[in-house]
Amino acid sequence: MSDDGDGGRRNLRMPEDDEVFATVTDMLGANRVKVRCADGQERTARIPGKMQKRIWIREDDVVLVSPWDWQDEKADITWRYEKSEADQLRNEGHIQ
DSSP, X not given: OOOOSSSSOOOOOOOOTTOEEEEEEEEEETTEEEEEETTXXXXXXXXXXXXXXXXXXXXXXXXXXXXXXXXXXXXXXXXXXXXXXXXXXXXXXXXX
């Protein structure tokens, strides 16, 4: 059994073709948040119904968003990373 020294690296969900990493910058209410995406865009993202009341999203959380095809300044949140997972993404250079 070999230990590669990365302190228990976990396999994390990575963005699919239409998804980008984002950081929540502001809570707008009515299941909407303002996010700063890794591609440099500021978007208004919505928290889908299946995540409401199950996954709590706060400012400075790292999330995956799927930008809308027909309106690029809006997106849907598809995943939220725990703090330890976000730290791992930063250490590996996926996000800043």
